[in-house]
Amino acid sequence: MTVSLCVREPYRVDGDRGFRFGVVAAAAVPTVGALAPVVSPDGAAAMGGHIDDTLGDRLRRYLADGIAIDDAVEALLGAADVATRRGRQLHGVGRTSRVAVTGRSCVAAADRDGDHYTAAGTHLPSEAALDAMVDRYTGAAFGDEPLAERLIDALTAAREVGIDSRRGDSDGSLTVGSAAVRVVTTESTDSRRFYNDLRVDASESPIADLETTYSAALLGYEQAVDAYGDPNPRRLPDDEN
Template sequence: MTFSICVRETYETDDGETHDRFGVAVTTRLPGVGALCPFVSDDGAVATQSLVNVDLGERGLAYVEDGLAVDDALEALLNADDGAAQRQVHGVDRERTFAFSGDDCVGWFGHEERDHFTVAGNMLTDGGVLEATADRYAETAVHETTDPSSGPGAVRDDVETDPLAQRLIDALAAGDVVGGDKREELTIQSAAVVVETTEDHDWEPPYNDLRVDASETPLEDLQATYDRAVAGYEETLAKYADAFEADSLDAVDG
């Protein structure tokens, strides 16, 4: 029903601080995927799909936040799930990745784990959807690797990059272009992107948690929503920067 991407990026801010950020982006030919699939915190990211078991996302992420490795957390939950053969779940934490596709998922289905991100999908036109999604994200990934010469995924300190939410939307769009979800008879679709970071902001960017719940053009609408959210964020900071810095409405002019 779905294809999605879960990522972890380690990056350095201008003041020399090192932070982690996690994100999930997902789209499907059903409404409301943002309420069911993506689970993200500043400790990890999990996506649950196929015959969705929300518990895998909620409890899996909770276990990660409690210090359990993402693979141990999700494997334990799957082992206790009688419907595991129909599930698809994948995710990342600060050190590991995990991906699982049950044997009873509907084809085409599959998953892929790379250095610091995972992709998975089912009811797709073919495996090229995941390959295109993964490759598009890897082209612009910002992440420390043990071998910066290893190709996509190396640190890009000298290159201006878009925010992670934008790059995840781009990755979904690349997968959709080559086929996406194969059920063309279903016109109502949805998409979502969620990003969390260990970095503090005076006001959390609203473009890091966006959903299009029912649309015939979900990725186009998600991109348009993102663009408006970025513009609104910049306008808000320009008008209320003093209030945010002082954490006081007394600094608001008019």
């Protein structure tokens, strides 16, 4: 049902260490953005398979309490019965660790993890979609473009390969899907960057529509800054890979 990418990008501004956490996800059903992405100043995670709509809030609380994301995921999955646990996919990155778990009952599923990212999907036509998404992201990781833009671009690379065997363009029966991107930074700001939290809840071309929505949101943000000024002028972070 879902293909997703979670990333952590550390940086320094004026000597202070900060993090950007982000998730991008797409699914062959509506409203993936309401359930799958879990993002906070403490980490980023995404769910696939049998999604529990309470799992995200519980995971955020664990991370806020200082529990490492791999320990938090182990606790959450361990609290479920065996059948439920086997049907779940849960992956993500925290401040100090990462985790990717795919239950054995998840259909055509796979996951990937690297130093500062995890990726996963279910109902994949092939694992090439995950490889394409990871390759596109890592090729631009820590780049000058906003993280949300780079995440959407990585999702586009997966779409070009094919991300869901049930979609109409993959000889499947489902034609309406969804996509979402969310980025949270630990650097405190007084203004909200419109382009960091976007959803396309029901569309026959959700990833393309997410790209269009992002471009419009970025333009709207720039227009607002031009009209009213930016209360948080962007400071360039020191490189820290």
